[in-house]
Amino acid sequence: MTQQTRESTAAEMAAGYAAGLDPRDVAEGVLSRIAEREPVLNAFYLHDPEQVRTDAAASAARWAAGTQLSAFDGVPVTVKENIPRAGHPVPAGTAIANPPLAASNAPITDRLLEAGLLILGSTTMPDWGMLSSGVSSLHGISRNAWDPSLTTGGSSAGAGAAAAAGYGPLHVGTDIGGSIRLPGTWAGLATLKPSAGLVPLHAPYMGRAAGPLTRTVADAQALMSVIARPDARDYSARPYPAMDWEQVLESPAGLRVGVQLDAGSGADVDPEILAAVQRAADVFASAGATIVPVAPFMSPAMLAEIDAFWRTRSWADYSALDDQARSQVLPYIARWCSGAKDYDGLATVRHYHRFAEVQQVTRAATEQFDLVLSPVAPMAAFAAEQEMPVNDPDLPMAHISFTLPYNMSGQPAATVNCGFTSDGRTIGLQVSGRTGADDDVLAACAWYETARGDAAPNWSLVQ
Known part of the structure; x- marks a missing residue:
C-alpha cells in the first residue's frame, strides 16, 4: 500500500476497487497511518482496528461477487462522536461518568453503512460541542495535523485532525455556529455546512447541521452524495430537488x-x-x-444574545448534574455557562x-x-x-x-x-x-x- 493509494480521493478509491484494488489493502494503509499519527493528534474517541479489518474483508467479498453496496463500498470514513452508532457511548466530549449508550444508529450512520463505507471510528469533540478547539475534559487535547502545537479547531475537532492527517478521505462533522468550517480554515480543508434539513439528523436543533470535512472538494461532494438523503426520523427535514454532486463550475463568468x-x-x-x-x-x-x-x-x-441563549441551554444541562458530575465538566465550560x-x-x-x-x-x-x-x-x-x-x-x-x-x-x-x-x-x-x-x-x-x-x-x- 503506497502513500499515494492511501491518500487517494474517494472517487479514486472507488475506481480502484472497480479495477481490482482490494479494500483490505486500503484499510491496512489507513490503519497504519492512524497508528503512526494518533498518539500525537488524538483524533479518535472510538477506534477498533479489528472491526475495520472485518468490515474491509466484507467489502472485498462484495466487490469480488459484484454485489458492492455502492460505488464507494469500502471507502474509509469517520463520524463525530455525537453522531450515534448503535451500542456505542455518546459522551459529547465530557468526562461525566456513565455516558448514554446509543440505542440505534443516527440516520447518517445508517446511510454510510448502507453504502458499504468503512467506519474507522468516532472522532473527538470538546465538552458539549461548545468550544472551537480540541480541548476536552474526556479526551484531553486533539491537535492539528499540520503543526501539533496548534489547534485543529472545533467542535468537529477530531474530524478536522483526521481529515488533514489523511485518515482516509471522508469525515463527517456537525456544525451549529461554525463547528465544521472552523476546523476547515484552521486545517486547510474543504468543508460544507449544508442547507437546513438537507442531511438528516438524529436530534435536530436550531441551526444544527452535519456535513463533510475533507481534503478536496470532490471528496466533500462524494460524501454528500451518500449522506444527503431523506430520513423520516428527522422531523426538520426539507424536500429539496435532486442535486448534482459531481459538477464543477465551468467558469464564474456572469455570477x-x-x-x-x-x-x-x-x-x-x-x-x-x-x-x-x-x-x-x-x-x-x-x-x-x-x-x-x-x-x-x-x-x-x-452575537452577545445568541451566545447568552447558548449559555442558558448549557446552564440547564449543567445545573441538572450532581456535584460529582459537575466536577468532571471542563472548568472553562462551567464558567462560560454560569454566566446564564x-x-x-x-x-x-x-x-x-x-x-x-x-x-x-x-x-x-x-x-x-x-x-x-x-x-x-x-x-x-x-x-x-x-x-x-x-x-x-x-x-x-x-x-x-x-x-x-x-x-x-x-x-x-x-x-x-x-x-x-x-x-x-x-x-x-x-x-x-x-x-x-x-x-x-x-x-x-x-x-x-x-x-x-x-x-x-x-x-x-x-x-
Whole structure:
C-alpha cells in the first residue's frame, strides 16, 4: 500500500476497487497511518482496528461477487462522536461518568453503512460541542495535523485532525455556529455546512447541521452524495430537488458574487486573512464574476444574545448534574455557562428572538448574490491547549460572526483553503449560497480549487 493509494480521493478509491484494488489493502494503509499519527493528534474517541479489518474483508467479498453496496463500498470514513452508532457511548466530549449508550444508529450512520463505507471510528469533540478547539475534559487535547502545537479547531475537532492527517478521505462533522468550517480554515480543508434539513439528523436543533470535512472538494461532494438523503426520523427535514454532486463550475463568468470583509461584530480580522480573501475574490473577478461588497449585518448585540441563549441551554444541562458530575465538566465550560444563572424568562425569550433576527438579516443581505465570499474566522489557528481563540469565557464568542449567520438562515456555507499566513498557517475562504444550492456552492469551490494557484495546500508537508 503506497502513500499515494492511501491518500487517494474517494472517487479514486472507488475506481480502484472497480479495477481490482482490494479494500483490505486500503484499510491496512489507513490503519497504519492512524497508528503512526494518533498518539500525537488524538483524533479518535472510538477506534477498533479489528472491526475495520472485518468490515474491509466484507467489502472485498462484495466487490469480488459484484454485489458492492455502492460505488464507494469500502471507502474509509469517520463520524463525530455525537453522531450515534448503535451500542456505542455518546459522551459529547465530557468526562461525566456513565455516558448514554446509543440505542440505534443516527440516520447518517445508517446511510454510510448502507453504502458499504468503512467506519474507522468516532472522532473527538470538546465538552458539549461548545468550544472551537480540541480541548476536552474526556479526551484531553486533539491537535492539528499540520503543526501539533496548534489547534485543529472545533467542535468537529477530531474530524478536522483526521481529515488533514489523511485518515482516509471522508469525515463527517456537525456544525451549529461554525463547528465544521472552523476546523476547515484552521486545517486547510474543504468543508460544507449544508442547507437546513438537507442531511438528516438524529436530534435536530436550531441551526444544527452535519456535513463533510475533507481534503478536496470532490471528496466533500462524494460524501454528500451518500449522506444527503431523506430520513423520516428527522422531523426538520426539507424536500429539496435532486442535486448534482459531481459538477464543477465551468467558469464564474456572469455570477454576481458578494464579498464580505467585515462581519459587523466579533474580533477584528487579521490583515493577512483579509488579504487572502481579497485575492480569492480577485480570482473570481478575473474570471468574469461581478464582485459587489457586502456590508456588515451581524451586530454585537445579536452575537452577545445568541451566545447568552447558548449559555442558558448549557446552564440547564449543567445545573441538572450532581456535584460529582459537575466536577468532571471542563472548568472553562462551567464558567462560560454560569454566566446564564441570573437570566430570567424574559431575558431568555429576548435572547431567543435574536435567532430569527439573524436569519432575517442574513437572507436580506445575501439574497441578491449567487455566492458570498468571506473569511471563515477572523484569526488563524491558535495554540492547541487554548480553549478558544479569544480565551475569556465571560466574553461572547468573538470568532463566529462570519459563520453563525448561515446556521441561522439555513443557507449552505462551504470552506476551501485560499492562502497561508506568513508563518505557514492555513487560511480558509467561506463560500455561501442560496438555500438548496449546496451543489452549486461546492461546484464553485471545485472551480476555485483549480484556479487558486499557490493557495492550494501541499498535503505532502503533513508528516
